[in-house]
Amino acid sequence: MNLEEFCDRFQALLAQRPKTPILLDAGQQLLRELLKNPGWFADFLRQFMVSPYFLADQPTSVFDNEIRLYRSPDKSFIMLAYLWDNRNLCPVHDHNAWGIIGALLHPMREVKYRRLDDGQAEECADLEQVSDFVLQPGETGIVLPLNKGIHQTGAALDRPTISLGVYGRSIRQGSIHFFIPAEKKADRARKRISFRKVLALRALASLGEALGITMLTPSLLESLPKDLVREFQEYSAR
Numbered sequence: 001m002n003l004e005e006f007c008d009r010f011q012a013l014l015a016q017r018p019k020t021p022i023l024l025d026a027g028q029q030l031l032r033e034l035l036k037n038p039g040w041f042a043d044f045l046r047q048f049m050v051s052p053y054f055l056a057d058q059p060t061s062v063f064d065n066e067i068r069l070y071r072s073p074d075k076s077f078i079m080l081a082y083l084w085d086n087r088n089l090c091p092v093h094d095h096n097a098w099g100i101i102g103a104l105l106h107p108m109r110e111v112k113y114r115r116l117d118d119g120q121a122e123e124c125a126d127l128e129q130v131s132d133f134v135l136q137p138g139e140t141g142i143v144l145p146l147n148k149g150i151h152q153t154g155a156a157l158d159r160p161t162i163s164l165g166v167y168g169r170s171i172r173q174g175s176i177h178f179f180i181p182a183e184k185k186a187d188r189a190r191k192r193i194s195f196r197k198v199l200a201l202r203a204l205a206s207l208g209e210a211l212g213i214t215m216l217t218p219s220l221l222e223s224l225p226k227d228l229v230r231e232f233q234e235y236s237a238r
């Protein structure tokens, strides 16, 4: 099975409106089929390396190792790939939707957490680790939305690792959260802005000062992505 076939079959599965446990079960079976033959992803990566405009319109994400492979026309699901460096793990996080994850190249690690507090205290979270296991290439798992699916994933070994994730429609507006369990901290995850753009904005502000003019006018700032402006302003306020 290749990516296109997978997405067609996953869309057909969703069209049957199965209950979530059945969807996650059948979805995992489909993902395992896709993971059996990773040749399509090798073609994808080759295109990524040689075509300057391939993936040029990727949306920004809270994860800088994320590539969006597909979004269904009715926005009912997205397909993402994650490229992991040796033993690299992402921050502990929650999700706004159900998800199905799987290891495509080399084993991936997943550490699951349970939330002990009621979530009422902003920026605080009391998490307890409940499992730490490895998905071998071809194996899949699931995540649930909000506090039921808090986990951390990444590369289990010193090998370049690739995982895939299929995620449903968000049931909550806004960003997911990142957690620091040892410090009992929680924070809204921010989309990663190309650091080049932040640097360019800082340079523009400084250049304006040097020239005695205001380069960053309110109308210019209003036209820019909000997360870029926020990152720039936080830097300026330090």
Ligand SMILES: [Fe+2]
Pocket: 093, 094, 095, 143, 151, 153
């Ligand atoms: Fe996740």
